[in-house]
Amino acid sequence: MAKSIHVSDLNIYYGDFLAVEGVSMTIPARSVTALIGPSGCGKSTFLRSLNRMHEVIPGARVEGKVVIDGQDLYATEVDPVQVRRQIGMVFQRPNPFPTMSIYDNVIAGMRLNNKKLKKSEADDVVEKSLRGANLWEEVKHRLGRPGMGLSGGQQQRLCIARAIAVEPQVLLMDEPASALDPISTSAIEDLIHELKSDYTIVIVTHNMQQAARVSEDTAFFNLAGAGLPGRLVEMNPTRKIFSTPDEPSTEAYISGRFG
């Protein structure tokens, strides 16, 4: 159920401000693609444009094409709500719904969309998703407790369980471990390893070791200059990016000489 994504000549605007310019890339299915680059270079903006979350911000818009499964996400007749059902997202800060229990958080995607579920089906979805997010053993005895009562790392895994419960084609992760301690981070990274057999995963990270650990391909974004839009500098297999990158600026960033 995983799909690859083809991006061509994507320009992303906030109002009149061009934030990201001319991105073209192919994100392969059933693998992990990492987006790295300095702060403000447009990685998160680009990620959010892949499931039309970008346009939630007033004035934000996009030019160019994002094609998944032969369909352009930005074609006029495309419903952003349908796009987001296929392309799930995990955010930087864990954001479980505070009014819901752990159980309800996991099936929120179905419940909120008024999908009729039998009790046994719902139980199955909850268990499968929580197992998928490596959280089942920790919470199986307290599914009725509030989701906000979990630790930060558990909350983030709960959010991942919530995202995979709706069985999306693609999972976008926006610095999913940046607010977590090393143990929770390693739990999330293990989880990413397991999930990539079923999902196409795109992850934004500031942590280059993390990018090297989890991803098959890495895309390096950078600003063309102060006040200029961000752009894709280089996209290559992670192994190549971290050993012999094509661009000198990539090497400078990875070796810590700037950024």
Added chain:
Amino acid sequence: MNVKIPRPVPLTEEEIPVGEDHETAADLRSHLPLTHPQLPRWAPALVMLLAAVSSGLLALTLGWGLVAWAVVAVVLFLVALPLWARSVEGGRSAKDRLVTGLVWAAFGLALVPLVSLVWEVLSNGLGALDREFLTYSMRNIVGEGGGIYHAIIGTLLVTAAAAVISIPIGLMTAIYLVEYGGTSRLARTITFLVDVMTGIPSIVAGLFAYALFVLFFGEGIRFGFGGAIALSLLMIPIVVRSGEEMLRLVAHDLREASYALGVPKWRTIVKVVIPTALGGIITGVTLAVARVAGETAPLLIIAGSTDSLNRNLFDERMMTLPVFIYYSYTQPGVPAEFGQQRAWGAALVLIVIVMALNLVARAVGRRYAPKSRH
């Protein structure tokens, strides 16, 4: 603070940089003073007692009243304690004690009217409360006896009708402003008009409702529903404001989390945003109800006054508690004492109703607040 950039070697204990308002650097090298002399815990109580006693002596000798005694005692306390603290603890602590004392004095001052109001109403009103008072109307009553049943029912009906009108309008306006309006011209205009509405004097709301219904039913129209319309004019801006505040408090993260699950915007609002803000919304709404329940002027004009029970909002005059209090006190009848006592009793009942609404609001707000405990 002007801290030098430390050398790359770790500082030893003696080299830790210090602020400049200490004695000498040499002293500090030898030891860091982390303690300083302190007044005993009972110092404020002792000073308060002494201030009260000395002010009392002055009051006795000079024949002052209670108010002068209290003022002098507070002033003495506010002078003496900081001076003592200054000599023992130092200047910063003296300032702390002075400001703490001022804040407490202001708190006490603010309590005076509240306590005296509650005391006055209780002492005058409790005597009027009995079974007859709460279950009888004033129909055919002259002098002693009778009750406020008709006014209680009137207040409950008119306020409930006002709430039924205002809450949907107010909440939907708040939702529009927060979720859809953004900074559009329409949203800014609505916000401005809501602000203007907040400032409408209640008597004007009553006149508006009266003028409106005169158009339909002719001069001299009086009925409960008109009162509800007038009250809802006062209530809508409060509901909009509090609803807006509460909806804005809902983190944008939650909306995005919902959108990212492929949930449409309206369903996100209904199922995520409103439940998250529900506790605050209910509190705000209940406080708005409590606020208009005690409104007098508009009801005087449009709901009118009657001695009989009237359960029909859409026909005939309808008595309400504030209007009952007003007429019982200004036209108590002969002899005056019974009417006045009924006024105090009605005031007490009104306060109890409003207080009960506030308590319900708090309980409900807590019940629906997002939970984070295990």
